Amino acid sequence: MKKLVMICLLMTIAFGASAQFSLGPRVTLVNSKLSLKDAATSVQEGDAEFGYQFGIFMRAKVPVIGLYVQPEILFSKAESTLSLNNQDVSFEFNKIDVPIMIGGKIGPLRLNAGPSLSFLTDASRSDVAGDIKDNYKNTTVGYQAGVGIDILKFVIDVKYEGSLSQFGESVSVGGTTVNTDQRTSQWVFALGFKLF
Template sequence: MKKLLIVCMLMTIGFGASAQFTLGPRVAITSTNLDIRENVADVKSGDAEFGFQYGAFARVKVPIVGLYVQPELLFSKTESTVTTNTSTVDLSFNRVDVPVMIGGKLGPLRINAGPSFSFLTSAESDVAGTVTDIKDNYSDTTVGFQAGIGVDFLKFVIDLKYEGSLSERFGESITAGGATFSTDERPSQLLLAVGFKLF
């Protein structure tokens, strides 16, 4: 995992010498729906909930091949709700996400896709005001993918992307509200992101 991140960073630095470079802040709204591993009696996930991301992006255009590489460093927060037979369980996850998008232009649109590396920093469950640390139930690192379309308008960078996972995402069983279930801390989600080119 670390070797792959280093390779991506070196690619970005190497391309920068002969390509146009862009850097700026980035924020995103996410729509997430929690997954439950198996059917458990009287346990179900709630409706999709909104989360957010903030951080920075860089873009390196490679004129020779007509593509660009866009690494991002984002701090993400997602929340989900699980309803059991006796109560409602609120789950929250904080992560550092590092997507590395590779894309090109098709008319005014950009089309891009690439791997997304995720590092879990905290995970908590809240049952009737009692907060429990559940980070140890999940993997510290997961690998996913992102794919989507985007457009540049003046200095704004706008993207609509879908994110899925390429690695095991489910955690160990959680007991809350009188029920035991396994959840996914990195579910599939839609992202609407806006960046601003500083230069």
């Protein structure tokens, strides 16, 4: 995490002298779901649930080629539901998400895509006491793609985030461990404000 912050600071310094650099706060509403690539009969996907993120974004225009790079550091709270033996169980995940978007403009719209890194800080489920973080991977890699528009100093984006790596390998159902390939996906509705 310290290396990640240092990289973002170096990017800030590198582009800070340019008028094409922006920085500001970011809040998002996320609609997330735990997908089961290898589902067992006792474990089924539940409905998507809403969560939120907040943090900062930076945007720097890359000279000559006309593209921009937009890294973000976001503290995230996501919720998902699985049906375990026909009983809905809620899961809550707190993470630090770091999407790094690369994009360009077509008219007033921005099109962007890029990798998204996720660092799990804690996890819980409604039918189990205590933290269940050890049941999940600490770091996962995904991707984001979407569209955005800038209105005055406001930065508005709608993005889809998918997973490139497995988030969880198993889930406990009634004291029995069932192998599953759990992956997260979510829709991201984001609002930012350019401080400069």
